Amino acid sequence: xxxxxxxxxxxxxTMYCGDDRVFVDEAYTDEVLTALKGExxxxxxxxxxxxxxxxxLFGAPASNFAAQYNAQVGQ
Numbered sequence: 504x505x506x507x508x509x510x511x512x513x514x515x516x517t518m519y520c521g522d523d524r525v526f527v528d529e530a531y532t533d534e535v536l537t538a539l540k541g542e543x544x545x546x547x548x549x550x551x552x553x554x555x556x557x558x559x560l561f562g563a564p565a566s567n568f569a570a571q572y573n574a575q576v577g578q
Contacts, residue, residue, distance in 0.1 A: 504535065507543025507565075516558040518549065525549065 504512045514531035520523065525547075527535050536542075538545045545565055550558035 504538060505546040505548075506538045507545065509539065512538070519547050536572070539563060539565050540572065 504516055506512065512531075512534060514527060516525045516527040516531070518526070542565060544551060544562045546560065546562045548558060548560045
């Protein structure tokens with residue numbers, strides 16, 4: 504994960520075969536949520552899967568994530 508300040512964060516998670524979601528390992532959940540609650544664009548690069556050599560790069564604009572997250576968890 505690369506945060507808008509240019510810092511790279513190595514995080515791990517699982518993407519199950521045939522699924523369209525990445526489940527971030529619990530040890531990194533707070534780090535990812537903090538990044539997404541900020542401003543700017545958070546970039547993710549998925550790599551080193553067990554069954555493939557593909558890598559994927561995508562961004563997530565954090566513009567309204569904090570408000571949406573807080574609404575979902577009741578904060």
